[in-house]
Amino acid sequence: MVTSADEDRIRARFDHWVRGDERVLRRHDETFWMRPASRAEPIAALKEDGFIALPERPDPSVLAVGLA
Structure with missing residues (x-):
């Protein structure tokens, strides 16, 4: 890559x-x-589909989400 x-x-x-x-x-x-993209942009986009961001992980490049 x-x-x-x-x-x-x-x-x-x-x-x-x-x-x-x-x-x-x-x-x-x-x-x-x-x-x-800033971290806030995908969080906002996912929120529109019913997801919420979970607590930040040790690796800041990982964004974990769950269904609200």
């Missing part, structure tokens, strides 16, 4: 390789565009 910034977006490229018998059997590439 490789990520790079492009103005106000993040480009993420994934290279998937399936190997066997010391050779590549299949290869697939995908690119996704993402945008940075």
